[in-house]
Amino acid sequence: MTTADAATGRTVTTDIPARLDRLPWSRWHWTIVIGLGTVWILDGLEVTVVGNIASRLSEPGSGLAISSSQVTGVAAALYVAGACSGALFWGRLTDRFGRRKLFMITLAVYLAATALTAVSFQSWWFFLFRFLTGFGIGGEYAAINSAIDELIPAAYRGRVDLIINGSFWLGAVGGSLLSILALNTDFLAADVGWRLTFALGAVLALVILLVRRHVPESPRWLLIHGRDGEAEEVVSGIEREIESEQGGPLPPAHGEITIHQRRTVSFLEIGRTVFADYPKRATLGFALFIGQAFLYNAITFGFGAILTKFFDVPSDHTGYYFAVIAVGNFLGPLLLGRLFDTVGRRVMISSTYLLSGLLLFGTAWLFGRGSLSATTLTACWCVVLFFASAGASSAYLTVSEIFPMETRAMSIAFFYALGTAAGGISGPMLFADLTGTGKVGDTVLAFSIGAALMCAAGLVAAFLAVKAERRSLEDIAKPLTAVTKKAGQASPPSPPPSSSPA
Numbered sequence: 001m002t003t004a005d006a007a008t009g010r011t012v013t014t015d016i017p018a019r020l021d022r023l024p025w026s027r028w029h030w031t032i033v034i035g036l037g038t039v040w041i042l043d044g045l046e047v048t049v050v051g052n053i054a055s056r057l058s059e060p061g062s063g064l065a066i067s068s069s070q071v072t073g074v075a076a077a078l079y080v081a082g083a084c085s086g087a088l089f090w091g092r093l094t095d096r097f098g099r100r101k102l103f104m105i106t107l108a109v110y111l112a113a114t115a116l117t118a119v120s121f122q123s124w125w126f127f128l129f130r131f132l133t134g135f136g137i138g139g140e141y142a143a144i145n146s147a148i149d150e151l152i153p154a155a156y157r158g159r160v161d162l163i164i165n166g167s168f169w170l171g172a173v174g175g176s177l178l179s180i181l182a183l184n185t186d187f188l189a190a191d192v193g194w195r196l197t198f199a200l201g202a203v204l205a206l207v208i209l210l211v212r213r214h215v216p217e218s219p220r221w222l223l224i225h226g227r228d229g230e231a232e233e234v235v236s237g238i239e240r241e242i243e244s245e246q247g248g249p250l251p252p253a254h255g256e257i258t259i260h261q262r263r264t265v266s267f268l269e270i271g272r273t274v275f276a277d278y279p280k281r282a283t284l285g286f287a288l289f290i291g292q293a294f295l296y297n298a299i300t301f302g303f304g305a306i307l308t309k310f311f312d313v314p315s316d317h318t319g320y321y322f323a324v325i326a327v328g329n330f331l332g333p334l335l336l337g338r339l340f341d342t343v344g345r346r347v348m349i350s351s352t353y354l355l356s357g358l359l360l361f362g363t364a365w366l367f368g369r370g371s372l373s374a375t376t377l378t379a380c381w382c383v384v385l386f387f388a389s390a391g392a393s394s395a396y397l398t399v400s401e402i403f404p405m406e407t408r409a410m411s412i413a414f415f416y417a418l419g420t421a422a423g424g425i426s427g428p429m430l431f432a433d434l435t436g437t438g439k440v441g442d443t444v445l446a447f448s449i450g451a452a453l454m455c456a457a458g459l460v461a462a463f464l465a466v467k468a469e470r471r472s473l474e475d476i477a478k479p480l481t482a483v484t485k486k487a488g489q490a491s492p493p494s495p496p497p498s499s500s501p502a
Contacts, residue, residue, distance in 0.1 A: 010261045011483055012228050016219050016235050018255040021154040021472050026242045029160075032151050035215040036144050037164035038208050039107060042114075042201055043137050044171025048322060049179055049197045057194060066123045075130045082134025083141070084417035090139025091413025095406065096264055098225075099147035100217040102409075106143055107212065110136030111205035118198035142413040145400045149408070150218040154472050158345065158397060159337035165393035166333030172326035180319040220405055220473070224481050226261040257474055259481040265406045273407055273480065274414070284464040285399040285411070289419020291353060291457030292392035295360070295450040303381075306443065311374035321378045328382035332389035340394060346465035349398065352391035353458030357451045359384045364447035368440055388454065395419075401473055402466045406480045 023029075057064055057071050066075075086106070094102040113132035120126035145161070152160045178197045181187060222231035243250055274282050303325070304318035313321065332352075340348045363380040366372050372380065396412065403411040430446065468476045 010226060010228075011258060012223065012261060013256055013258040014223060014228065014231075015253050015256045016223060016231055017257060017472055017474050018253040019235055019239065020151070020219065022251060022253045023153050023238070023242060024246065024250075025153070025156060026245055028238055028241050028245075029152065029156075032148065032215060033160065033164060035208070035212045036103065036148055037167055038211075039110075039137075039140050039144060039205075040165060040168040041171035041174070042110065042205055042208070043140075044168035044173075044326070045175040045178070045197075045201050045204070048172040048175030048326065049194075049201075064120060064123055064126060066126065070123065075127055078127050078131040079134040080420055082131035083138035084134075084421050086135035086138030087142050087413035087417045088138075089135075091142035091409045092267075094139075094143045094146060094409035094413075098217050098221055099143055099150070099409070100215065102139060103143035103147060103215075104209070104212060106136050106139030107205055107209050108136075110140065111202050111209065112136075114198050114205065115202035118195045118202070120195075138413070138416070141396070141416055142409040145396050145412050146221075146409040147215070147218050149397075149400045149473065150220045150405070154470050155341065157401070158340035158394075158469060161397040161400070162333040162337040162340060162390060162393040165396050166330050166337075166389055169326045169329035169389065172329065173323050176319040176321075176323035176326060178319075179322075180317070224259060224261060224406060224479065228261070255472075257479070258483040259479060260483050262481055265480060269480065270407045270410050273404060274411060278403060278477075280464050281402045281466065282415075284402075284460055284466075285395075285415040286419055287457040287460035287464075288349070288353070288391075288395035288398060289415050290422045291357075291453040292388065292395050293420040293422065294453050295356075295388055296392060306377075307374050310440070310443070311377070313374050321374060324378050325381045325385055329385045329389040332386040333393045336387075336390040340390075340397070341469050344467055344469050345394070345398070346461065346467060349391060349394045349465045350458045350462035352387045352394065353454050353461060355458075356384050356388035356391060357454030357456075357458060359387070360447055360451035360454065364444045364451065367447065368444040370440070391454070391458075398465070398468075401468050401476055404477045404480045405473060 057066055086109075090102055090106050110133060113129050113136055117126065117129040117133060120129065145165075148161060148164060149157055175197070178200065181193065187193070216234045216237075217230070219231035219234045222228065222234070239250055303322055307313035307318050307321055336348065336352065359380070363372075363377070363384060366380065367377065396416070399412050399415045400408060466476065474482070
């Protein structure tokens, strides 16, 4: 690494990004996945528990004076509103003060808010802390996705990001099974079971917080913010650990980049970069987030209500059905994730969105004809969400890797917030009203809206998706601080060994 003084900062020539991208998969990378990725399990737990316990919360003796539609509508929308505002608030701080500091703070916010949800004594208290729980989770989206993409080698980035975001559904499985226990009054009182599920979320967050202490700051972020000595120390430590694990030296890294270090990037520069320099990428980000946000936040929040209203499934049995579709959701990113790094981003993003949309149209048609039972509807949803989950996870991957590093967390936050606000706040409110009428046609309409938006996003991706597979982040989007990029850019890493994820 070489440096040169400049009037407003230092100019640094470094091979640190190339050194990170040429690393083989190792135990160290699994530590990153576990320490950072497991938070989506908590998010899945939160969303699923609320959807499945809605009917119990609305019953006399629950300890709260609240209706089922308020839980799946108002509370769900407030959770998403909190996540949107939290993403914007914490996203800016993540780009300014670092990934590590913020992913510790945001998890602590989530922990406190979900614990306080467990002791709700009035509906307004429940609503307030659902908002604050989302506020913490929203910050996690920006901080975690930034850190993961900057720490994971280019050859594995797609599948790892998809699997981590897809792990939301492992939490959904846990939330479904927990709701079965929570709703069974033979084991727990009506005003106790649902409180324990939220309390468990706080306990799991505390465990993750302890593991996360061992995750370092992103060397890429350190470089740009004038802390190249710390960046070198972090990368050298990683290399020593991996060399010790594999019993030999690492292959040489090829490629350097020269950057002019700076402390902050203004909102004006972020906006100009995203919308003036990358307008097609901005359009792509909006389309992907709006499509997946409406599908998931609108429809999955009310899945339990559909089962009880249209198929007379007892409220304490809806968790079994949701656990099944949650498994389908997780298998999508797990089994398809590798293809995003091999077949490529454009083909896989567009096809997963289009397939899920078309299959959802088919499900809506069958539902409208009265051809489905609770079991066959769940089977249809399994197939739809197998593809939709991989597509939805790729939305976070896309906006994380197609914009310059200095704007990464804010870009994730911005597209997540606006896309989710369009589909995730209006979606639950609209869907709660449509399913609340008890009319089949209204529910078919809700399904069809979600399907149409997914198909539209798939068509946008077919034309605008960026071929980012196996490319370094600096190659996909040149950092704003980059001065020159020397010849000899690192070649794509070799295919992952059998011990790599998925």
